[in-house]
Amino acid sequence: MMNKRDPRHRNIRPWLVVIVLMQALFLLALAGSYHAAHALGEEIRLKTAPVDPRDLFYGDYVTLRYEISSIPVQRIADLKPDSDGDIEDLYKRQIYVVLTEEEGIHRLKQAYLERSNIPKGSGPVLRGIIQGGWNDEVNVKYGLERYYVPEGTGTELELRQEEIIMRVKIAAWGQALIVGPDHL
């Protein structure tokens, strides 16, 4: 039965070990990069719109919408003045949002379509993707729109407030991630 020519009996173990190791290392590196962003990143505080209370009953995360989730087109510094204002041209573009701190909350200072156009020392920068828009405002997604709510830690109660401040870390290499709601 053990026919040597049968391709199913090839010795694939050395390669399999390499591929499985690669997968394990990738997962470790991924977690490591997030962990490093968490540990080394600069902390900012972003204001969010109220959480839909139904979100707390369905599923294990809440959907967040931030103050900076919509950005007026006029605030995009490097948008060419000759563009005819067609907001759809901006869809799917990356956008870099420079923040400035006012009374402990980080707010929009200026937005840029190219990272290279940002003046040095401008302050913390969040990278997002423009997804749709309305009138003169574009919607921006940062990848920070989901917060997985830990059960039984009181976080649920915190999320029921009118206004939530979310603590976010931005790493030097641009990775941003949520730390959690701020304890008021």
Next chain:
Amino acid sequence: MSRKWLEKEGRRWLELQIITQEQLEQILKLYPSKKFGIGVLPIFGGLLVGLGVLTFVAANWQEIPQWFRLGLIIAVMCGFYWSGERSKAAGYHRIGEALAGAGLLTFGAGIFLVGQMYHLTSYSVISFLIWGIVGLLLTYLYRSRFMFFLTTLILVIAQSYGYLSFISFSYAAALITLIGLGGFVWLRSPKWMEAFLLSGALLVHLLYFLNERNWNEMWFYVLLAFLYALSDWMPASGAKQGFRSFAVSIGFLYGLWMVMVGDWLGLSMKVPASLYWILLPYALFMGVSIWKKIRNEDLDKGSWTIVEWLPLLPLFLVKTGGIYVYLIALWLFSLYLLFYGYRIQNRRYANWGTAGFIAVVLVAYTKLTWAFMDKSMFFISAGLLLLGLSGWLYRRNKTILVGNEGEGGHDE
């Protein structure tokens, strides 16, 4: 063919004195009964324990420390690959491949669970692509249909996810499918199923591409022409049949669809001038295919298959005739399958031809009775034709196809 069947029939052959007892034993020796039973129990046991651990982990996920969650994911993943290898070593190849597939799925789940630990929502398809690339490597390593299937699916999901969440086409996902999985089909020339799946995946990627570019989706006819021409130039294999079956059956089904809804969707709509550009690559593939068929030394077999281009024709470009053009093309094609099937004594051709013929008649019926009740003659004649045909087929079946069951491997 199952051993049980062989044992049962063998006894009958023995009674009818076709073979002797020794011969029966010799024959049975050629088909050893597969070991099954006790060896599988540990695997089921392992699966149960794994499922239990998974549900426990899922229920308590948030309370488990992060480093432990990560370790758990990696351990479960490695455990699946390892037990897959163990099963293969014990001779259970299918189970081994299934377990390795579970390892691949765990890897993908791991990418997203790690993201979830840090409340990250990925807005790029890169994670999916890495998952797909690992799947591709495993497909080549195991030479397994199951891995091929998983990888095709992961890349299609990657494309769909990328398209639906930020309306951008992932060239990487499409190219990995085309070159990576296409290369597997080309090099390993597996069964028709792989070629069929690959064609389906390519069609999905193409449709997303056309949508993103705002190109007319009718460009997919070029893909059908390409796949069909490709099959003409391939050496006889399962993959050749897979490409051919896919092109022809999608062309046929799309034709039926056009007959059903074409007058509101495509045919009444003015064909944009730019759409005539599809004729350029289309004609190239068609020419290459027909040239090959005519050049084919087996003229009798080769040239007839030119009729298989009928369901592949972009007939929406024909301005007059509307749905009738499609109807006639599909009807002729079904008849071709039927008669050609009998000619080369291939039952599958003939069966698909019958199915196609009936489908065309039914679609024509449902479509046309609403508008033109006075076309009843058409249906009476079609009905009579069908009755006559079935009677004739029945007689032919008795005389010709006896003993030729399942010869050749062509489905439609």
